[in-house]
Amino acid sequence: MTISVTVSDVHRMTPDVKQFRLVADDHTFEYEPGQHTAVHFENDGEDDSRPYTAANLPGGDGNELILAIKRYDDGNGSVFMHERTPGDEIETEEVDGNLHVRDLDRDAVFLATGTGITPLYPMLKQYAVEGSGEAHLVFGERDREHLIFRESLDQLRVEHEDLSVDYVLSDADEAWNGLTGHVQDHLPDALDDLDGTDFYVCGVPEMVVETGDLLESEGVDEGDIYTEGWEADAAEE
Template identity: 55%
Template structure:
């Protein structure tokens, strides 16, 4: 466990804030890995259900993924606020200068092969591990990268300016957005529906998936159906309540 200071907060979308966290030591991790936020919630605090009896404080633990590359004393976390959430509400109430506690970064979502074509498939804040991995791949990889990102509407899209700039700077990167709740000039519907259309060689591509559990499961099934070997499909194994109750 380490203490970190929130040094800046940037609103990315109406419901998402990005937090820069600075520590006394360098962060070392594989791009795509996550940390765990720890804090104590007052058992009698606002939003808690109780019958008037005294309640003990409860430790809350939630996973969040660094969006940048390792090797510095800071990481950034993009966190979406859920009105009935716990950790997301706690973080959205923080201010620059606040100290919070996080674990060392770890996890199963990281690039396996820098010499193979890759495709990143994400929805919502599932984009966060993909941002660090695509940066690493564009720096060190030796193939083509396809970045598929699904959201409800244009105002919900995170990191659009960054992704558009990366695509403009790298001929071997294609970025595809799909919106499920808005008619626009781009693709619509669920992002996983577009895999076959935009990934040049699915059977020769490593896939990395992160987002709501339904999307991850459907993407894995779709990839298997079109012949992508199981060992080329990678996702973080969040439990459903960890994804929905932020």
């Protein structure tokens, strides 16, 4: 079963990412921060769909989803969405998925690259408000202008002393004085105390797999590492 929603507004976040506010007239979305819906579209005359994470926290009227979607020239779903304008109607699904905060009383480390930040962003917001431990986000991107949610993340860490945020750029300019390279290169710095810490990882499959291997080599229990779960197969392709 699909759910009809209307594109309420569209906002460009970065050169290749747009944010879409979708509103359902007669449906309430119930989900955990970090979970995703699926957007349906026509592809060569057939119904197709792609998963996108709800960037907004559940609550309020519950009839809105906010999706941050990066456009890929060869991505049928992202091209379809980037052509949407306010007033368009599209079909989505209920919100579900494997990524959500498991225990708000345990410390948490969030690791993201690119649009992998989209599920971790609402999870981090939830943890900042409801969590009782410390949270650390390590977010990797190509350069500064492609960092999604940066202003909101900076504000979040100012407001919550138990939350830290590190950005890692793989193609930094000379003015950048932050971390460079890849997210997993800086992971050991986030491993002050492995006991009682959960790890949430989302991004390109290779990063997710390498990060999981590194964490396990450092003594993290596999059951304390949370991903969507499909990345290992994708990394082997």
